[in-house]
Amino acid sequence: MDWYARLQERLTQPLPGPTAHEPLRAAPIGQPMPDFGHRLPPRPGGVLILLYEEDGVVKFPLTKRQEYPGAHSGQISLPGGKAEPGESAVQTALREAEEEIGTVANTLKVLGTLSPFFVIPSNFMVTPVVALSPAVPVFVRNEYEVARILSCTVDALVREDAVREKEILVAGRVRMMAPHFEIEGEVVWGATAMMLNEFRLVLREVL
Template identity: 65%
Template sequence: MMPLSLRNLSEKLQQRLLLPLPGGDAHEPFRAHPVGDVRPLFDHKIAPKPGGVIILLFEEEGTLKFPLIKRAEYPGAHGGQVSLPGGKAEPGEDSVQTALRECEEEIGVKKSELTVLGKLSDFFVMPSNFMVTPVIATANGRPHFKPDPYEVARILEGDLASIVRDDAMKQKEILAAGRYKMLAPHFEIDGEIVWGATAMMLNELRLIVREIM
């Protein structure tokens, strides 16, 4: 695989995102599976809510990175979990607008500092009943991160090359929502286990990067 540079990757990635995407074929290898008899049940009565998340690529000292957030502990499906910056769409927003707004609100990076390359496949987040669109953008230089103190416990910095490697996928049993044992394929990023929807969306980027590089 060729060495990654942001300029080289951005040009190829922007063109590749215009073509059919791997979607479910990329998501499925990172799907967590229940262990034992206690299993989560989801019976949503309404249509999924639209949302957007951002995969923000930047280069620092020759390394391509992207931020993730560890959410503050709160009651609900995603409290304390690691995720991509993002959230629910506001009325009238498209997925790109949502992702850019949430990026500024959660990690302090303004849309004027970013270049949007395109979007990955829509992803249904079953626990919270969201249909999320991952948006890929780049920053010129290292962004100045300013985490929202109410929503973000810490900002992680992922190394793109480390998740693109052949051996990037790990697997272990975890306890989800404090009660559900799950066998979870995952990435290990900045000292945290990144699994579930976030890992599944990152794996689509991973497969595309492996393809174009």
């Protein structure tokens, strides 16, 4: 598709960054945003937006995290994680996606990256990497890390009414008003929604 080339070119140009991120930031209801008080610099990480075409529809995978004691338990996220020493964001995103959902890194074409994003609760500076699979990936879920693999279509992401808003309960106790996307019955909010909104605005320029 011609728009893949346009997307690759667009990713070399200045990106919307915080202009796209901030409208999707969730806010606590009735209390100030907590101060996480990080004393160390953020750790680098990478996540993967993996485009592939199936039956004429362009999609990308998301994962639902397993439940665990931590800031992002049970949430919907892009495949990815923390960088190993000496890794670039691209290398991290490809490696972590292979570990989490079974994609084969050396078969993918990297189109570029979005703006680095600071995930405040977990103190990560995450770079979203956009890549293209030449064939429909055969996903293999890492059962320890991933509860479910979801599929989002590009068409659903870019539509005018894609962004919704509702109150959610975080960690069973914190009420938040969360702008979000709804994908396969799941609420996609927080850092993932903020990064996806930048991707959404970029896509709307090239489609």
